[in-house]
Amino acid sequence: MPLPMKLTAITLDCPDPQALAAFYRQATGLELHPESDGDFAGLASEDGLFIGFQRVDGHQAPRWPDQAAPQQVHLDFAVDDLDGTEALLLELGAFKPEYQPGGDRWRVFTDPAGHPFCLTRS
Structure with missing residues (x-):
């Protein structure tokens, strides 16, 4: 029997x-969480999910798909328009690695700190 657990937060170094x-x-x-400060910032969704970002001195960015500094975790986002969302993300500072294992099903990107995340069709 599964425990009565609800995921409420994800925090990225x-x-x-x-x-x-x-x-x-x-x-x-x-929306930016009002208690965000220099060493921690957070975003909150209306359904209660919280995404946090914490400062780590000497942070080593993942180097996906190279496992010398493995990804350890990644986020998946469902979107209606893969091409349009990709263009906006690249403008915001995301990077699209050459290696794309998902074909037409999903696309892999890295955020400005190097964390991999994927876009999938809604």
């Missing part, structure tokens, strides 16, 4: 929490 929160805020439209 990064060198600049404010900059990474700004990237994801522009990409998702989520």
Whole structure:
């Protein structure tokens, strides 16, 4: 029997929490949490999910798909328009690696701090 657990937060390590929160805020439209400060920033959705960004000195960005610095975690976002969303994300500072294992099903990007994330069709 599964435990009665509900995922409420995901936190990503990064060198600049404010900059990474700004990237994801522009990409998702989520609201900046009012208690965000220099070493921690967060975004909140209406359904209660919280995405946090915490400063880690000496942060080593993942190098997807290279496993020398593995991804450890990645986020998936469903979108209606893959091409349009890709263009906006690249303008915001996302990077699209050459290696794309998803074919037409999904696309892999990295955020400005190097964390991989995927776009899938809604």
